[in-house]
Amino acid sequence: QKEVEQDPGPLSVPEGAIVSLNCTYSNSAFQYFMWYRQYSRKGPELLMYTYSSGNKEDGRFTAQVDKSSKYISLFIRDSQPSDSATYLCAMRTIYNFNKFYFGSGTKLNVKP
Amino acid sequence: NAGVTQTPKFRVLKTGQSMTLLCAQDMNHEYMYWYRQDPGMGLRLIHYSVGEGTTAKGEVPDGYNVSRLKKQNFLLGLESAAPSQTSVYFCASSSTSSGTSGTDTQYFGPGTRLTVL
Secondary structure, three states, rough: OOOEEOOOOOOOEEEEEEEEEEEEEEOOOOOEEEEEEEEOOOOOOOEEOOOOOOOOEEEEEEEEEEEOOEEEEEEEEOOHHHHOOEEEEEEEEEEOOOOHHHHHHOOEEOOO | OOEEEEOOEEEOOOOOOEEEEEEEEEEOOOOOEEEEEOOOOOOEEEEEEOOOOOOEOOOOOEEEEEOOOOEEEEEEOOOOOHHHHHHHEEEEEEEOOOOOOOOOOOOOOOEEEEEOO
């Protein structure tokens, strides 16, 4: 069983919809949680970063961490065609700064 | 500030040929990483380095070698390329900060698309 699980999609939504992307994990030592956005034929770029539990909001994006359920989410409000990309979750523990665990990515398509 | 750059962007090799992929970062990061990304497999760590002159194996190191002679550069070598090494290779770097601001997360390069025939 992989330590980080992510539904590969693809997820197709109409423009303006609210998008929910999720990852589950098994290692209770994970404390740092990240969401990366990867456009086709590009490298991943950091979108959101959360430490421990709770919510973090940045514009149309909200990252949510539920450590009790070992579940993280990324919400995109008022989705735009420019949000069409693959979204990767990543996480790491407090013990090892150079070990990042990635989900396999969810492909999102926002239709105009 | 270029961030993380990778050379070359594309390459086609024949089985058995060798090549070196170059990664450079201008953020003064201590840590550097090489990943490969394959459909449905996500990012898999090949090798990483925690500082100049040090390297370590990741999840899928076989068939690859690395060197970090300078802090800003991290080289990935394929001594005898195989079709199974056809992939997109990403370099990343991160700082040693232990803060919670997100400054210690990884920054990725644009990738190198490698095809081995």
